[in-house]
Amino acid sequence: xxxxxxxIFVNAKNCLIRIMEFRSEVISWSVFSVFWIFVxxxxxxxxxxxxxxxxxxxxxxxxxxFTVQELFIGCMWIFILPGVLDFSKSISKGELDFMLLRPINxxxxxxxxxFEFDQYGRIIVTLILLKIFLSNLNISISLLNVVGALxxxxxxxxIFYSLFFLIATLSFWFINLFNLEDLxxxxxxxxxxxxxxxxxxLKIVFGYIIPLAFTxxxxxxxxxxxxxxxxxxxxxxxxxxxxxxxxxxxxxxLKRYSSASS
Amino acid sequence: xxxxxxxxxxALADALIYRVDILIFMLSDIARPFVFLFLWLxxxxxxxxxxxxxxEFVQYYLLAMIIGAxxxxxxxxxxxxRIRSGRISPSIIRPFxxxxxxxxxxxxxxxxxxxxxIPVLLLLSFVFKPKPSIIDFQTVPxxxxxLINAFLINYLMDVCLGFMAFWTDESVSIRDANxxxxxxxxxxxxxxxxxxxxxxxxxxxxxxRYTLSFPIEILMGKLSLNELIFGTxxxxxxxICIVLITKMIWQKGLRKYSAAGA
Numbered sequence: 001x002x003x004x005x006x007x008i009f010v011n012a013k014n015c016l017i018r019i020m021e022f023r024s025e026v027i028s029w030s031v032f033s034v035f036w037i038f039v040x041x042x043x044x045x046x047x048x049x050x051x052x053x054x055x056x057x058x059x060x061x062x063x064x065x066f067t068v069q070e071l072f073i074g075c076m077w078i079f080i081l082p083g084v085l086d087f088s089k090s091i092s093k094g095e096l097d098f099m100l101l102r103p104i105n106x107x108x109x110x111x112x113x114x115f116e117f118d119q120y121g122r123i124i125v126t127l128i129l130l131k132i133f134l135s136n137l138n139i140s141i142s143l144l145n146v147v148g149a150l151x152x153x154x155x156x157x158x159i160f161y162s163l164f165f166l167i168a169t170l171s172f173w174f175i176n177l178f179n180l181e182d183l184x185x186x187x188x189x190x191x192x193x194x195x196x197x198x199x200x201x202l203k204i205v206f207g208y209i210i211p212l213a214f215t216x217x218x219x220x221x222x223x224x225x226x227x228x229x230x231x232x233x234x235x236x237x238x239x240x241x242x243x244x245x246x247x248x249x250x251x252x253x254l255k256r257y258s259s260a261s262s
Numbered sequence: 263x264x265x266x267x268x269x270x271x272x273a274l275a276d277a278l279i280y281r282v283d284i285l286i287f288m289l290s291d292i293a294r295p296f297v298f299l300f301l302w303l304x305x306x307x308x309x310x311x312x313x314x315x316x317x318e319f320v321q322y323y324l325l326a327m328i329i330g331a332x333x334x335x336x337x338x339x340x341x342x343x344r345i346r347s348g349r350i351s352p353s354i355i356r357p358f359x360x361x362x363x364x365x366x367x368x369x370x371x372x373x374x375x376x377x378x379x380i381p382v383l384l385l386l387s388f389v390f391k392p393k394p395s396i397i398d399f400q401t402v403p404x405x406x407x408x409l410i411n412a413f414l415i416n417y418l419m420d421v422c423l424g425f426m427a428f429w430t431d432e433s434v435s436i437r438d439a440n441x442x443x444x445x446x447x448x449x450x451x452x453x454x455x456x457x458x459x460x461x462x463x464x465x466x467x468x469x470x471r472y473t474l475s476f477p478i479e480i481l482m483g484k485l486s487l488n489e490l491i492f493g494t495x496x497x498x499x500x501x502i503c504i505v506l507i508t509k510m511i512w513q514k515g516l517r518k519y520s521a522a523g524a
Contacts, residue, residue: 032438039446046456047301051310054301174282183286186293193297197304200389 008112015115030121037070037129040192055196061224062194063133067126068223069192069216072156074123080161081184082114088168088180096257107250111165134223141223148232149223155235156214162242163210169246172253191215211238269363273370281374288375291334292327292382298451299323299390313455318482320392322453324383325478330450331372331379332409333416333473337364338437341424345519346431361421368417395481404490408477411497416473418504419444425508428515449475469504472497 044066048059057065087110090096099106134141168180187210190198195213198206206212218231277284302319306312314322341364397405423437430436445451447461447470454462454475465471476493479485485493 035439035442039442043452046452046458047305047310049310049312051305051308054308055304179283179286179290182290186290189293190297193301194304197300199300199303202300 004108011112012115016117027121029119030125033119033122034125037067037125040066055194057194057196060133060136061220064130064137064224065194065216065220066192067130067133068153068220069188070126071123071130072153072191072215072219073188074119074126075157076160076184076188077119078115078117078123080111080157081164081181082116083111084161084164084168085180086110086114087165088171091171100254106254107165107247111161137224139225141225145223145225145227148227149219152214152222152231152235153219155239156211156219158239159211159214159235159242162239162246166242166246166249169249169253172257187212188215191217214238266362266366269366270370270373273367274373275370276367277371277374284371284374285378287371288331288378288382291330291375292379294445294450295323295326295330303390314453315393317391317393319453320386320390321395321482322478324386324390324392325395325481326450326474327379327383329409329412329474329477331375333412334372335368335417335420337368337417338420338424340364341421342427345425345427345515364421365417393482395483397481397483401480401483401490404494405477405480407494408472408480408497411494411501412473412477414501415469415497415504418508419469419473422504422508422511425511425515428511428518444470444473447471448473449478453478466493467496469497469500472500 041063044059044062047054048062052058054062090099090110099110164180164184167183190206191212195206195217198212214235218235221228222231299319302312302323303316306316306319312319419440423435423440426436446457447454447465447468449465449471454465454471457465465475472493476497479493480490
C-alpha cells in the first residue's frame with residue numbers, strides 16, 4: 001500500500017514541477033477561465049431577471065451550485081481526466097502493452113499516471129467566488145455540513161471516474177475514440193444547473209445512468225443544510241456499483257485484448 | 263467544383279469509418295443549446311416572463327441546433343498545427359488549395375452529422391412542441407443569403423485564427439477569446455433578445471450575430487422588411503471583409519513563413 005501511495009506522490013510532484021516551468025501559460029489560462037465564469041454568472045443574472053427561484057433554487061443558491069460545479073470540473077481535470085484520457089489514447093498508440101508488463105496493478109498505473117495542475121488558478125478563484133456567494137446567503141454552515149458536502153463531492157468524483165474509465169475502456173474496440181474530451185465537456189455543462197430542471201425521461205438518464213446530481217447539486221444541497229441521509233447511502237451504493245461495473249468491464253476487455261504486436 | 267465534390271466524398275467515407283466519434287461530436291455540439299433550453303423552460307415554469315414564449319424558446323434552440331450544425335467549423339487548430347509543423351509547405355502554391363481540402367472535410371462530416379441530428383430533432387420537436395417556423399416566400403432569398411454569409415464568416419474567421427500560428431505559439435490564444443465573444447454575441451448561449459439592450463446593439467454591428475442569430479431570427483419571422491435588408495447588408499459586408507482579411511493574412515503569413523526557413 002505504501003508503495004502505491006509513494007507512486008502517487010512522485011507522479012504528482014513531477015507534474016507540479018513541469019507546470020511551474022510554464023508559468024505564464026498557467027496564469028493566462030487561469031485568467032481566461034475566470035472570464036468564462038463571469039460570462040456565465042452574468043447569464044444567471046439574466047435568467048433571474050424577473051423571478052426569485054428556479055425549480056426551488058434561489059439565485060444565490062444557484063450561484064453557489066454553479067461554483068461548486070466549477071470546482072468539480074477543475075478537480076476532475078487536475079486529478080482524474082488526464083489519466084483516463086491518456087489511457088484511451090495509449091491503446092491506439094500501442095503503449096498499453098508496456099503498461100501491462102509493469103509490476104504494479106495496471107489500472108492503478110493508468111489512473112494516476114498524470115495530474116495536470118495548471119487548473120489550480122481556476123480552483124483558487126472558484127474557491128474565492130464560493131466564499132463570496134456563500135456569505136451572500138446569510139446562513140450558518142456547520143462543519144458537519146462541510147464535511148458531508150466534501151464526502152459527497154469526493155464520491156461524485158469517484159463515480160464519474162468509474163464512468164469515464166468505463167467509456168475509455170471502449171477504446172479497446174473503437175480504436176478511434178479520440179473525442180472523449182468533448183463528451184466530458186457536454187456532461188459537465190449539463191451539471192452546472194440544478195438537476196431538477198431536467199424533466200421526464202431525461203430525469204432517468206441524468207439521475208441514474210449519468211448521475212449528474214452528485215457533481216454539484218447534492219454537495220450544494222448538503223452544504224446549504226438541506227440534509228438527506230438517503231443521499232449518502234445512494235452515493236456509496238452508486239459509487240461502489242459503478243466501480244464494480246467498470247472493473248468487470250476492464251477485466252473483460254483485457255482478456256479479449258489483441259495487442260499491437262502479439 | 264469537381265475537385266470539391268471528390269474531397270467531400272472522401273471526407274464522408276472517412277466520417278463513416280469514424281462513425282461513433284462523429285455521433286459523439288454531434289451530441290456534444292448540441293449539448294449547450296440542449297441544457298440552456300431546459301434551463302429556460304424551468305425558469306418559465308417558475309414564473310419568469312422573458313421576451314420569448316415557451317414555444318418560441320423551444321423553436322429558437324432547435325433552430326440553433328440546425329443552423330449551428332450548418333455553420334460549425336473546426337479546422338482552425340489543424341491549420342495551426344500544420345503551420346507549426348511545417349506541413350503546409352506543399353500547399354503554399356495556392357492558399358485556397360488546401361483551405362479547399364478542409365472545406366471538403368467540413369462538409370463531408372456534416373452530412374453524417376445531419377443524418378444523426380434528424381432523429382434527435384424529430385424527438386425533441388415531438389416532446390416539446392416548438393412554434394412552427396413558417397416564412398413567406400419572399401423571405402426565402404434573404405434566408406439563403408444569410409445562411410451562406412453565416413457559413414462564410416464563421417469558416418474564414420476560423421481559418422484566420424488558424425493562420426495566427428504564423429506569428430504566435432501560445433495555447434491560450436486569441437481563438438479562445440474569440441470563442442467566448444462568439445458564443446455570447448452569436449446567440450448560441452442565449453437568444454439575443456433576452457440580453458441587455460446594449461449587448462444587442464453591439465451585436466448588430468459585429469459579425470458574430472450573422473453567424474447564427476440572424477438566420478434564426480429570419481426563420482422565426484420576427485424581422486420587419488427593413489430589418490431584413492439592414493441585416494443582409496451588414497452580413498454581406500462582413501462576408502466580404504473576412505474574405506479580404508483572410509487573403510491578406512495568408513499573404514503576410516506566407517512572407518513570414520518563407521523568411522524563416524526556405
